Amino acid sequence: MPGARDLTVELGGTTALSGVSVDLPRGQVTAVVGGDGAGKTTLLRALLGRVATSGGTVDVPPPERIGYEPSTSGVWPTLSVSENVEFVGSAYGLSGDRLRSRAATLLATAGIDDVPDRLGRDLSGGMRQKLGFCLAMLHSPDLLLLDEPSTGVDPVSRVELWRLVTAAARDGASVLMTTTYLDEAERAATVVALQEGRVLASGGPDDVVGTVPGTVSVGDDPPGGHRAWRRGRSFHSWTPDGEEPPGRPVVPDLEDTLIALTLARSEEPR
Numbered sequence: 001m002p003g004a005r006d007l008t009v010e011l012g013g014t015t016a017l018s019g020v021s022v023d024l025p026r027g028q029v030t031a032v033v034g035g036d037g038a039g040k041t042t043l044l045r046a047l048l049g050r051v052a053t054s055g056g057t058v059d060v061p062p063p064e065r066i067g068y069e070p071s072t073s074g075v076w077p078t079l080s081v082s083e084n085v086e087f088v089g090s091a092y093g094l095s096g097d098r099l100r101s102r103a104a105t106l107l108a109t110a111g112i113d114d115v116p117d118r119l120g121r122d123l124s125g126g127m128r129q130k131l132g133f134c135l136a137m138l139h140s141p142d143l144l145l146l147d148e149p150s151t152g153v154d155p156v157s158r159v160e161l162w163r164l165v166t167a168a169a170r171d172g173a174s175v176l177m178t179t180t181y182l183d184e185a186e187r188a189a190t191v192v193a194l195q196e197g198r199v200l201a202s203g204g205p206d207d208v209v210g211t212v213p214g215t216v217s218v219g220d221d222p223p224g225g226h227r228a229w230r231r232g233r234s235f236h237s238w239t240p241d242g243e244e245p246p247g248r249p250v251v252p253d254l255e256d257t258l259i260a261l262t263l264a265r266s267e268e269p270r
């Protein structure tokens with residue numbers, strides 16, 4: 001199965017990844033989540049072989065069977081939509097009717113088949129990300145790596161992008177996407193949460209939620225201390241085992257879980 005084992009990457013004196021493992025089964029979406037600097041992009045770059053690893057192994061298809069959408073979308077700003085397709089398609093060795101029919105299907109599914117002459121730089125953020133996705137998919141890759149495809153995209157376009165991502169998996173690709181949106185990650189088959197280059201949690205979303213130690217509780221008022229966070233109009237907080245929760249216990253969602261795990265880890269003896 002494609003994936004990586006015990007990956008360690010050092011970048012300019014920083015340990016960007018430390019002992020990270022990820023399985024990438026065909027037909028499944030794996031979501032990599034984590035805050036700024038957690039190591040998400042480095043993981044993608046290590047899978048692509050674009051960054052030197054100092055430990056661990058990577059097992060992925062050959063480069064021509066991988067599709068990659070960088071966080072900047074990969075769309076060429078001074079080329080039109082059609083020109084982007086032709087340019088990227090030719091880099092994959094696609095041309096003529098084969099390229100045209102593949103591109104037509106992808107662009108229509110993405111809902112961006114009506115602006116063939118618009119320049120990349122004149123597309124809205126959501127349209128640009130959707131075109132970037134189509135470009136990464138042109139050659140029907142076996143492994144699709146998407147770096148924050150939905151960041152800065154409006155909620156409707158995010159739903160459409162998610163539909164494209166799941167369709168790619170349904171067609172048999174292994175899909176790995178990084179995201180800062182936990183509602184998206186909750187719908188993936190597997191979530192890998194990174195923190196400071198290490199795996200904070202990994203598994204099916206429900207399994208990850210089940211790993212919270214202690215209690216997550218909800219209350220209307222901030223309970224004070226650093227163990228509380230705002231959720232809508234309420235405050236959630238995490239309490240270690242053996243301590244009285246300040247509010248009513250709730251079943252945590254993925255967001256609560258990752259905050260609680262981070263708090264629990266920060267209180268572990270070093």
Ligand SMILES: Nc1ncnc2c1ncn2[C@@H]1O[C@H](COP(=O)(O)OP(=O)(O)OP(=O)(O)O)[C@@H](O)[C@H]1O
Pocket residue numbers: 011012013014015016034035036037038039040041042043
């Ligand atoms: N070229 C580099 N030289 C030195 N350190 C780097 C380099 N690239 C990344 N890093 C560091 O490696 C760590 C992981 O960075 P990475 O870009 O993978 O995180 P990320 O989770 O993708 O974050 P973001 O969402 O902010 O891009 C960070 O501490 C970052 O500062």
